[in-house]
Amino acid sequence: NAGVTQTPKFQVLKTGQSMTLQCAQDMNHEYMSWYRQDPGMGLRLIHYSVGAGITDQGEVPNGYNVSRSTTEDFPLRLLSAAPSQTSVYFCASSTTGDNEQFFGPGTRLTVL
């Protein structure tokens, strides 16, 4: 099992550009989520999904979109990148939202 994979590992964007961060898991987990981690801080929940076709907002959803067309994939879209979105983004999956989470290696995003 590959677990949770994320691509790309690093990305530099200019203000106003859009992009999609990819996340995939092969553990057949129903629950998937996206977090952002700013320097020296904990994780903040952006969006989450409890199953294919179902998504919901977390603590900091503004500027991000998600969709869940399959159990395996949960992409995160930045609509119009801003410097405030410079962060490390982690995808996680689990059987349920409050159970043990399995994290991907992260995507380090810089917005200039």
Added chain:
Amino acid sequence: SQQGEEDPQALSIQEGENATMNCSYKTSINNLQWYRQNSGRGLVHLILIRSNEREKHSGRLRVTLDTSKKSSSLLITASRAADTASYFCAVGGKGNKLTFGGGTRVLVKP
């Protein structure tokens, strides 16, 4: 918010010593979890303790939970240089979500 808050923010100890860090939260919980993050990497789950449990062990890790004080502690015994990492508590409660604290940075000096 039921966000966990860790204390201390940073901890420096010698190899072989014990490391203790605490987590406080504000509302009722289903469970509380501890994660480790090595520099630049994703989080790794260490231990989950449910609201009806008071203590749990896993190898050199010992977690306690006091729901009356809304607090938890993580003890790492006989620390090693490889334990150098950031440790986060995460509160699992209503809404099928986890809320993470800001973390404790632990440095174990050889």
